[in-house]
Amino acid sequence: xxxxxxxxxxxxxxxxxVKIKSPHKSISVFLVLDTGSPNTLLxxxxxxxxxIPFINQSGIISxxxxxxxxxxxxxxxxxxxxxxxxxxxxxxxxxxLRPTSSRIDDLDELDSFPNILxxxxxxxxxxxxxxxxxxxxxxxxxxNKLTQEExx
Amino acid sequence: xxxxxxxxxxTEQNLIWFAENSGKIREEFGGKAVAIKDRSxxxxxxxxxxxxxxxxxxxxDRSEVVVERIPNKGxxxxx
Numbered sequence: 383x384x385x386x387x388x389x390x391x392x393x394x395x396x397x398x399x400v401k402i403k404s405p406h407k408s409i410s411v412f413l414v415l416d417t418g419s420p421n422t423l424l425x426x427x428x429x430x431x432x433x434i435p436f437i438n439q440s441g442i443i444s445x446x447x448x449x450x451x452x453x454x455x456x457x458x459x460x461x462x463x464x465x466x467x468x469x470x471x472x473x474x475x476x477x478x479l480r481p482t483s484s485r486i487d488d489l490d491e492l493d494s495f496p497n498i499l500x501x502x503x504x505x506x507x508x509x510x511x512x513x514x515x516x517x518x519x520x521x522x523x524x525x526n527k528l529t530q531e532e533x534x
Numbered sequence: 535x536x537x538x539x540x541x542x543x544x545t546e547q548n549l550i551w552f553a554e555n556s557g558k559i560r561e562e563f564g565g566k567a568v569a570i571k572d573r574s575x576x577x578x579x580x581x582x583x584x585x586x587x588x589x590x591x592x593x594x595d596r597s598e599v600v601v602e603r604i605p606n607k608g609x610x611x612x613x
Contacts, residue, residue, distance in 0.1 A: 401545065419613060493581050496603060
């Protein structure tokens, strides 16, 4: 199963269209594919819209020189469209962020960050990235390969 | 109510449109959060939270749009 990735040549970002579903609400978003992020992160406003609770503290995350308190959440489903026209549902633990200070500027800065699909998700997929020929996609790894990687 | 696949198809079309027009969109909406629906910008605001208020005023539910943050012109964002 393959998922098409779309290259935004103006912003120089790789993006994937998805639906994110929490127990409370579903929203459509563009996820930015970021191999430099170890975790999948949801934008602040979107996390509020999805009613994700800031309960399970999960360490400090630094982005662009600012530090944020992260919270983990395991009840999110992310829906992808396969290139064959089917939906693929993945349960991925996500992190949501809050500023460590109460400055409004910090909250605005945090809210300007996109939703990020991180390396935790990419462990389940092979990334093919040929920007020149616009052939960019994720391909689900076979279950036995995933099991071998988990064993190692 | 739309099916999951219909929602995904719409979101994909909106993303393709956005990627093809992100230069022009950035010229007009750099530094703002925008709401995208049916391959057009239907609302914008300085922050995502303010944008939700604008959508409320327009009677548009968040689930009907894609919200995207637009970097300022010339700004390269590294996360």
